Amino acid sequence: MTAGIETESLGKEYGNGVVALRNVTVSVEQGEFVALVGRSGSGKSTLMNILGGLDHPTQGSVIINGKVVRYTDRRTLIDLRRNTVGFIFQQFNLLSALNAAENVEYPLLFNYLPKDGRRKRALYLLSLVGLEERAEHLPHQLSGGEQQRVAIARALVAEPSVILADEPTGNLDSKTSAEIYQLMREVNEQRKVTFIIVTHERELASYCDRTIELRDGVVLS
Amino acid sequence: MIVKEADLLRLSARQLVKKRLRVALTVLGIAIGVAAVIGIVALSDGIRYQAIETIRSQSDLTLIEVHPSTQDGVSQLITGSRVESLRSIPHVTGLSPAFTDSYSTRKQTFLQILAVDGNEIGPVLHLTLASGRMPEPGAPEVVFGADIKDKLQRNEGIRIGDVFMALVREYNETGMPVDRQVPLSVAGALTDRDDKFDQYVFIDRGTAVRIRGEDRGYDTVFVRVDDPDAVFAVVDSITAQGFTVTGAFEQIEAVNRFMDALLIVFMLFAAFALVVGGLMITTTMITSVYERTRELGITMAVGASEHDVIRMVLYECLLIGVIGGIVGDLVGLLFTAIINTVGKPWIIARLGPEFSTIFGSEIAKLSPAMMVAGLLIAVLFSLIAGIYPAIKATRMNPVDAIRGLQ
Numbered sequence: 001m002t003a004g005i006e007t008e009s010l011g012k013e014y015g016n017g018v019v020a021l022r023n024v025t026v027s028v029e030q031g032e033f034v035a036l037v038g039r040s041g042s043g044k045s046t047l048m049n050i051l052g053g054l055d056h057p058t059q060g061s062v063i064i065n066g067k068v069v070r071y072t073d074r075r076t077l078i079d080l081r082r083n084t085v086g087f088i089f090q091q092f093n094l095l096s097a098l099n100a101a102e103n104v105e106y107p108l109l110f111n112y113l114p115k116d117g118r119r120k121r122a123l124y125l126l127s128l129v130g131l132e133e134r135a136e137h138l139p140h141q142l143s144g145g146e147q148q149r150v151a152i153a154r155a156l157v158a159e160p161s162v163i164l165a166d167e168p169t170g171n172l173d174s175k176t177s178a179e180i181y182q183l184m185r186e187v188n189e190q191r192k193v194t195f196i197i198v199t200h201e202r203e204l205a206s207y208c209d210r211t212i213e214l215r216d217g218v219v220l221s
Numbered sequence: 222m223i224v225k226e227a228d229l230l231r232l233s234a235r236q237l238v239k240k241r242l243r244v245a246l247t248v249l250g251i252a253i254g255v256a257a258v259i260g261i262v263a264l265s266d267g268i269r270y271q272a273i274e275t276i277r278s279q280s281d282l283t284l285i286e287v288h289p290s291t292q293d294g295v296s297q298l299i300t301g302s303r304v305e306s307l308r309s310i311p312h313v314t315g316l317s318p319a320f321t322d323s324y325s326t327r328k329q330t331f332l333q334i335l336a337v338d339g340n341e342i343g344p345v346l347h348l349t350l351a352s353g354r355m356p357e358p359g360a361p362e363v364v365f366g367a368d369i370k371d372k373l374q375r376n377e378g379i380r381i382g383d384v385f386m387a388l389v390r391e392y393n394e395t396g397m398p399v400d401r402q403v404p405l406s407v408a409g410a411l412t413d414r415d416d417k418f419d420q421y422v423f424i425d426r427g428t429a430v431r432i433r434g435e436d437r438g439y440d441t442v443f444v445r446v447d448d449p450d451a452v453f454a455v456v457d458s459i460t461a462q463g464f465t466v467t468g469a470f471e472q473i474e475a476v477n478r479f480m481d482a483l484l485i486v487f488m489l490f491a492a493f494a495l496v497v498g499g500l501m502i503t504t505t506m507i508t509s510v511y512e513r514t515r516e517l518g519i520t521m522a523v524g525a526s527e528h529d530v531i532r533m534v535l536y537e538c539l540l541i542g543v544i545g546g547i548v549g550d551l552v553g554l555l556f557t558a559i560i561n562t563v564g565k566p567w568i569i570a571r572l573g574p575e576f577s578t579i580f581g582s583e584i585a586k587l588s589p590a591m592m593v594a595g596l597l598i599a600v601l602f603s604l605i606a607g608i609y610p611a612i613k614a615t616r617m618n619p620v621d622a623i624r625g626l627q
Contacts, residue, residue, distance in 0.1 A: 049620045054522060074526070082524030093519045093623060097239050107523035109228050158524065 003030035003065050004194065005051060005162060011059030012046050012217075020046040021057070022217040030065075030161065031192040033185060035205035038214035044198045045166060047214065051196065052087060052164050053080035065161060082111055086155030086193075090167035092147040094139040094154075101126060101135040104153045111158060125153035129183060145176035152183060162194040163187075169204065181207055229529070233536035240509065247498075247505045248545045251599050254495035255549025259595040260556040261487045263587040267557075269480040270586055273473050280416065280469035281347060282449045285456060287442040288465045298438035303462075307444060310458050312451035317341035318439040322429060324387040324403075324422075328377050332369070332387065335421040336429030337443070345445045348418060353381045353409020356425045361432075363405050364423040367413035381407050389432055403432055495598065499606040502541055506534060506610035517614050518622025527615040534611035535604060542603025546596035553595060557585035 005028045012021040020043045028034050038044045049055035051062060056071035063069070064084060070076045094103045104122035113121075126132050129149040139147055148168060155163050165184070169177035181204060188195050197208065205211050213220040237244045276282065287307065289299050304318050322334040339356040342348050342364070351370075356362035365373065373379040385407070388400040405424070413419060430436045446455050452470045459466050510517065517530055525533075561583045568584065 045620075052522070054619045078524060078526045081522060087519075087522050089519075089623060091623075093515065095516055095519070097235050106520075109225065109232070110524045110526070110529055112225055115228070154523070 003161065004028055004032070005196075006063040007047075007051075007060060008063070009060035010047070010050065010057050010062065012043070012050065012055070013058045020217050021050075021214075024060070024214075024217070024219050026212055026219055028162075028194060028196060030194055031188070033188045033195045033209045034197070035208035035211045036196055036198045036214065037200060037202070037205050037211055039200070041216075042214040043217040044214055046217075048164050048166055048196070048198055051162075052085045053077040082107070083158055084160055084162065086158065086160040086163040088148070088151050088155050088163060088165040088168045090170040092139070092144070092151050092171070094147055094150055096139050099136050099138050100131060100142065100150045103139070103150055104157055107154060107158050121157060122153070125156055126150070128156075128187075129153045143176075144172050145179060148172065148176075148180050149183065152180075152187065156187065156191075156193070160193065162196065165195060165197040167198055167200070169199070169201070177201075177204065226532075229533055230536050230540075233533055233540055236509070236513075236537055237540055240505075243505055243508075244541060244544075247501045247541055248548055250501035251495070251498035251542065251545030251603060252548035252552055254491070254498035254602070255546055255595045255599045256552035256556055257491040257494040258488065258598060259550065259553040259587060259591050260560075260585070261491050262484070262591055263553065263557045263585040264560060265480055265484045265487065266588070266591075267584045267586040269476060271584070272476045272480075276469060276472045276476065277449060280472065281414075282452060282469045282473070283446040284346065285444040285446060285452065285459065285466055285468040285470070287444055287459055288467065289440065290463055290465045298440060299442055299464075300438055304439065304442055306462060307442060307459060310455055312446050312448055312455050313444055314447045315341070315345040315445040317345040317443040317445075319426065319441045319443060320429070320437065320439050321441060322433070324389050325400075326373070326377055326379075327386050327388060327402075330373065330377065332422045333420055334424055334429065335418075335441075336424050336426045339423075339425040341443075342423060345443055346418070347445070348414070348423075349412045350409045351412045353407070356408045356423065356428070358425050359427045359431075360408075360425065361403065361405050361428055362408040362425070364408055365410045366419040366421045366423070367411055368419040369422055370410040379407060381410055383407050495602055498545065498599075499602040502538055502603050502606035503609060505541075506538060506607055507613065509537070510534065510610045510614045514617060514622045518617065518619040521619040522623060530615050531611040534614050535607045538603040538607030538611075539600060542600035543596070545603065546599030549599055550592045550595050553587060553592070557583075557587045560585040 005026075007024055007026050010021055010024040011019070013019045024043075024047065036044050036047065046055065050057050051064075053069070053071075053076075061068050062071075064080070069080060094100075095106060098106060101119065101122045104125055105118040108118040108121065123132065123135060126135050129152055131146060131149050131153070134142060134146060134150075139150070142150065152163075155165075163184075168184070169180050172180060184195055184197070185207065187193055197204075199205055287299070299318065301318075304316065307313065307316055317337055319335055319337040322336060324332040324334055326332065337346070339358050342355055350364070351367065353364070356364055373385075377385070379385045383406070384404050386402045387405050389403055391399050391401055393399050411418065411423075444455070444459070446452050452468075456466050456468075456470060517533075520530060520533070521527075565584050
């Protein structure tokens with residue numbers, strides 16, 4: 001068994017006949033920091049959603065940490081999202097009614113963790129992303145960069161082995177973007193969490209260990 | 222597990238606080254439904270209670286009249302052994318077999334005769350003398366009911382202590398009516414009861430048998446029950462023995478039947494209010510689910526199952542239902558209080574002062590059980606109303622939901 005993510009001849013065709021992925025075979029080792037690039041419509045988001053258990057392939061298979069993901073089984077997908085994968089979104093997507101700490105502990109709510117343990121872990125992760133002072137702030141009281149830091153803490157809270165980041169700096173200025181990248185890189189190096197980052201910014205992609213490029217649903221490199 | 226439920230409930234509560242105006246209006250909707258239901262039940266229960274109390278106080282509820290049931294058009298007279306079988310029914314404290322007959326006066330005033338043991342008129346029938354005394358067993362004496370006493374005194378000058386000629390009609394061999402004259406003395410008169418006993422002329426059973434010259438058995442047995450609440454049970458066991466039973470309890474049955482029918486019709490209208498309240502919850506929750514599509518998508522992305530999402534939506538409905546039920550109960554209390562304070566004088570003014578005693582205490586009676594029922598109804602309707610929005614929340618594609626495409 002090898003830790004990491006592999007896909008074999010992955011294909012995705014939507015009901016309306018659009019083919020989003022074609023014969024995609026990629027392998028990402030545990031602890032890698034990988035950029036996934038491509039124009040819009042190239043299939044990047046589809047691939048990410050399939051890897052994260054939010055969507056299912058119509059062909060081929062995904063192997064995460066040596067296990068073939070059974071996309072027909074709801075529990076498997078829920079378990080995958082709960083314990084194995086963390087998401088970071090372009091829009092940050094924090095819950096507006098919850099403060100920073102509550103947002104971070106939100107995923108643990110579905111993991112049967114008691115409240116004290118959750119809060120402790122949330123505060124620890126907030127300190128990791130440098131926001132321990134902002135634990136009680138609501139999302140609209142935070143800057144974009146701070147919100148994305150909270151989102152990173154949230155993605156890490158269940159100790160996933162892989163974080164899928166969909167354009168994590170798309171809504172941030174270049175200085176903040178660089179800070180977020182640096183933070184993700186630190187997390188990657190210190191905690192050996194795999195990162196797969198969708199981006200269309202070549203400069204940011206160059207910070208990554210390597211780049212996987214998709215064009216029209218096919219892997220180029 | 223408990224931890225998680227409490228967390229989800231807390232989360233749902235926060236969602237409600239966020240949209241408090243909308244929730245308040247929705248709560249009001251379901252509360253009006255609950256108030257309508259419990260208000261109507263309270264009002265009808267109150268009226269039913271007053272009506273039954275009135276019957277209880279104004280009529281002799283514990284006296285049951287047993288008649289032979291008619292089979293194939295022939296009524297079987299009651300024999301002594303069947304009378305004894307009535308005596309063994311629990312709560313029966315006394316009984317008096319009797320038969321009815323009819324005589325007339327010489328001025329052709331119809332006399333409805335009740336031939337009954339003179340010693341049982343007081344203890345069993347609870348009839349009391351206004352004047353005079355009860356008839357002696359075997360003596361040719363009668364006691365008048367209040368109305369017939371007045372009538373005979375006014376029209377024929379027959380008074381207590383007088384002897385008058387009663388005409389007993391018989392038929393000879395050729396079928397011709399022959400009236401035989403029997404002298405009867407008036408031993409006493411009974412107090413006014415406002416029921417059919419006021420019309421009766423009471424005569425000792427043995428005397429009546431002698432007047433007719435034959436013992437034909439009984440056509441009526443009066444049964445006295447010790448407890449008004451036991452009357453219906455006694456009636457049931459007597460009916461089970463094949464008798465026909467009448468009495469004041471029939472008025473209560475009639476009131477109950479009437480109130481039940483009325484209640485069903487009223488409840489139908491109240492149910493409309495509840496359904497409208499439920500639809501308001503559905504609308505509120507559908508809107509809420511639409512607005513939170515992205516949030517619910519993220520929730521699923523971080524590991525919530527469909528089950529979790531359904532519960533999050535249903536918990537919101539549950540809270541709306543609980544609050545709606547409580548508010549509804551309070552509005553219902555207010556409603557009954559208004560009926561009992563403002564409404565009562567108004568209704569009595571419409572009905573006339575003689576009804577003022579009927580509504581002695583309260584018109585509307587709201588019991589704790591009814592308030593609990595109101596709360597449960599609100600919760601039930603809220604949860605039913607939430608099923609569709611809850612399922613809708615799980616039907617979305619998390620990917621599209623997060624992008625805000627749905």
